[in-house]
Amino acid sequence: xxRTFVVCGIMGILFFCFVSCSRNVKKIxxxxxxxxxxxxxxxxxxxxxxxxxxxxxxxxxxxxAAAYKNLKEAEKLAPKDPHVHFALGIFYxxxxxxxxxxxxxxKTLKLNPEFASARNNLGIVYLAKKEWDKAIACFDxxxxxxxxxxxxxxxxxxxxxxxxxxxxxxxxxxFKKTLSIEPEFVVAMQWLGKTYIETRQISNAIGILxxxxxxxxxxxxxxxxLGRAYVLARKYSKARSAFLETVRLDPTGPLAGVAEKxxxxxxxxxx
Numbered sequence: 001x002x003r004t005f006v007v008c009g010i011m012g013i014l015f016f017c018f019v020s021c022s023r024n025v026k027k028i029x030x031x032x033x034x035x036x037x038x039x040x041x042x043x044x045x046x047x048x049x050x051x052x053x054x055x056x057x058x059x060x061x062x063x064x065a066a067a068y069k070n071l072k073e074a075e076k077l078a079p080k081d082p083h084v085h086f087a088l089g090i091f092y093x094x095x096x097x098x099x100x101x102x103x104x105x106x107k108t109l110k111l112n113p114e115f116a117s118a119r120n121n122l123g124i125v126y127l128a129k130k131e132w133d134k135a136i137a138c139f140d141x142x143x144x145x146x147x148x149x150x151x152x153x154x155x156x157x158x159x160x161x162x163x164x165x166x167x168x169x170x171x172x173x174x175f176k177k178t179l180s181i182e183p184e185f186v187v188a189m190q191w192l193g194k195t196y197i198e199t200r201q202i203s204n205a206i207g208i209l210x211x212x213x214x215x216x217x218x219x220x221x222x223x224x225x226l227g228r229a230y231v232l233a234r235k236y237s238k239a240r241s242a243f244l245e246t247v248r249l250d251p252t253g254p255l256a257g258v259a260e261k262x263x264x265x266x267x268x269x270x271x
Contacts, residue, residue: 044077047077048074048077048078048081051070051073051074051077052070052071052074052078052081052083052084052087054070055067055068055069055070055071055073055074055087056071056087058070059071059087059090059091059094062094064091064094064095067087067091068091071084071087071088071091072088075088080111081111082107082108082109082111082112082115082118083108085104085105085107085108085111085118086104086105086108086115086117086118086121088100088104089101089102089104089105089108089118089121089122089125090121092104093121093124093125093128096128098125098128098129101121101125102122102125102126105118105119105121105122105125106122109122116142116145116148119138119141119142120138120139120142120153120154120157122138123135123136123137123138123139123142123154123157124157126138127157127160127161127164130164132161132162132164132165133161135157135158135161136158136161136162138154139154139155139157139158139161140154140158142154143155143158151181152177152178152181152182152185152188155174155177155178155181156174156175156178156185156187156188156191158174159171159172159173159174159175159178159188159191159192159195160191162174163191163194163195163198166198168195168198168199171191171195172192172195172196172199175188175191175192175195176192179192184215186212186215186216186219186222189208189209189211189212189215190209190212190219190221190222190225192208193205193208193209193212193225193226193229194225196208196229197225197228197229197232200232202229202232202233203233205229205232206226206229206230206233209222209225209226209229210226212226213226218249219249220245220246220249220250220253220255220256220259221246221255223242223243223245223246223249224242224243224246224255224258224259226242227239227240227242227243227246227259227262230242231262231266236266236269239262239266240262240263240266240267243259243260243262243263243266244259244263246259247259247260247263
């Protein structure tokens with residue numbers, strides 16, 4: 001599954017917000033953008049900012065060729081603008097050119113060491129490269145920063161890194177810390193449940209995964225992991241129901257085939 005270590009699709013955009021833009025930015029009317037930019041530009045600095053903003057807008061729409069063209073033009077005009085390098089980091093990450101993404105985020109942080117979103121995204125790229133310790137080091141600087149507004153995100157990602165290192169004790173600790181700050185962060189619940197499965201804390205796994213599906217009843221992987229926990233508890237009827245729900249929610253998705261096999265396996269067992 002593509003970039004499975006990064007947060008599920010329902011969370012992914014939270015880690016790649018543009019610092020210069022509101023989280024609730026409305027869809028940009030691109031056909032009007034260029035003329036609007038030209039009309040409102042009065043200084044060289046404003047011109048550069050407008051080109052960057054246009055590139056960011058195309059990037060949000062996944063219009064990569066136009067995004068790259070505008071961002072590289074902005075970089076040429078303002079090579080020391082950290083926001084340009086930050087946006088280019090996102091571009092390269094989206095194109096799965098992780099080494100170039102790292103380079104751009106490092107440039108961002110060299111120009112502005114307090115650029116927290118760049119440090120967070122750099123950690124995510126290290127996760128993508130399975131460089132767990134480098135990722136942990138990035139996130140450590142964020143959740144220990146008292147002015148960082150959302151410490152539960154880097155805490156959660158640190159937990160993921162430890163999970164992949166098979167350091168389940170630290171993974172459990174960080175997922176619990178995440179939930180102590182944001183109690184209804186359902187993706188952290190799921191990963192805590194996965195950790196409980198790995199450490200065979202089955203009743204705890206069932207409890208937290210049942211809570212995750214109650215809060216987010218339309219996420220297939222939550223039901224799949226709950227099914228796995230039920231199997232370990234020998235609650236095969238409940239496991240079968242959870243696997244069936246996985247298939248129902250996403251019949252053509254990557255989990256559907258695996259879940260269907262689990263359904264067939266436990267269909268003849270009456271427990």
